[in-house]
Amino acid sequence: MSVRVTIVEGSVGGAGGMAPLGGMVPAVRSHADSPDVGVDRRAGVGAVLVFEGIVRGLEAGELIAGLEYEVYEPMATRQMEMIARGLVEELGLVSVRVWHSRGRVGGGECSLRVVVRSAHRKEGLVAMERFIDALKRDVPIWKRVVGRG
């Protein structure tokens, strides 16, 4: 069972990302392309869930350049680790891995990526929803629109 949280400057890459960050997080096209999604047979993984939050290029019908994320980093990291660890323990997950952006992320780019690995899909799906709900309620990260119109 493991938990890992990483805050990265700019886009975290991912399937929606148009500008992956220096190759730190490879764009996901298939499991074969993505070492962090790859499964160790001995870990008993039967489900891998990947969530990617993408910055919408439209805000209230208006084109935007992107979002600027402000992160209270020590607390945000600690909160995400605590939330993920709680879910790992409660639901018996194999692992939770999280990347979140700070700074500017363009429209269409990925700002959040969560990978949950579990023995069965059910607990993975529950964990994913609960993690993201908790993130949006209890993790000190703020965003503001940049470049309207």
Add this chain to the structure above:
Amino acid sequence: MTVRVLLFGAEAQAVGAAGVEVLVADGARVEDVRLALASQHPGLMWSMGHARLSRNHVFAVADEVVSATDEIALIGLVSGG
């Protein structure tokens, strides 16, 4: 004692600073810091109904005792993801 309170997001924009200082009595609790913020920085009054205080990177409860060396932050409505 003087306690520095870190600000982010809309709260930081409201006062035009990344932090403010408040004067509280020695042995003050988190709730005293909240009350001091509201009275000494009226520009933050609007957020007192929903914002939470953290102490050393953990959400704090009202009766926790605060020291001048603690890292205190006012955490308004968050919007990560």
